[in-house]
Amino acid sequence: MHAISKELSPVGGCSGIELLEGDTFDLHCFQALTGTKLFVTTEPGTTGMENLLKTIYELYTDYVLKNPFYEVEMPIRCELWDLNLALAVKKDGKASLVGR
Amino acid sequence: MAALAPTSRMRCMYIFNRNGVCLHYHVWMRPHTTLSQQQDQKLMFGLLFSLKSFTAKMDPVGGNKGNLGMPSLPGQGCSFHSFRTNTYKLSFMESPSGIKLILVTDPRMGDLREALRFIYNNIYVEYVVKNPLYTLGQPFKCELFNSTLDQYVKTLQ
DSSP states (O other), X not given: OHHHXXXXXXXXXXXXXXXXXXXXXXXXXXXOTTSOXXXXXXXXXXXXXXXXXXXXXXXXIIIIITOTTOOTTSOOOOHHHHXXXXXXXXXXXXXXXXXX | OOOOOTTOOEEEEEEEOTTSXXXXXXXXXXXXXXXXXXXXXXXXXXXXXXXXXXHHHHOSSOSOOOOTTOOOOTTSSOOEEEEEESSOEEEEEEOTTSOEEEEEEOTTOOOXXXXXXXXXXXXXXXXXXXXXXXXXXXXXXXXXXXXXHHHHHHTOO
């Protein structure tokens, strides 16, 4: 769907969907240069998610990708990653993690 | 296809019926097209169908998720009303009869839900559906529709 949205752009240079607004939730998407996509669902009308997504991406590169024991494409099981993710979300002030 | 002011944020508009037939395609400013018009319309309809199913399934609130793969009825489950990329914003509205209105605009455009509702109720229904010479389910060409739409769109900045 991300790729199709690029095709349908009326102007060139489209990099795909950044925000999807639904009736009951918004979906924010961050695409890294490698193509890895990070998604966050929020209440409708939440702003300022770009910074949070960038922060989460930095945490991802630090705790997951730089982990020598991590195999790419496998689910992430790292306590430091979970801890720092929760901290970043709490620091943001507007969000809180629900479940795992 | 009237020329709008260079500062206008409107790019193009599609109207589809529930079977995927593109009833109307209106373009104001589209400097970049990669596909033929037919392919473009098919792709657009397909994308909307997928996005609607995706939104209904991803809904963190709401009970009835329906069956995976089954097309959902208009109004059933959570639906999206717009998405934004770095180059454009797409606003979407589906009427209870399955008529889908899509407006592609500049990404800085605000919420167009009211505008879409107005276009459906006061322009599409008045000038197209109520036209005795029009057969439902067919693409249409109507000068009054085009001119009223252009006039209304000029007020949307």
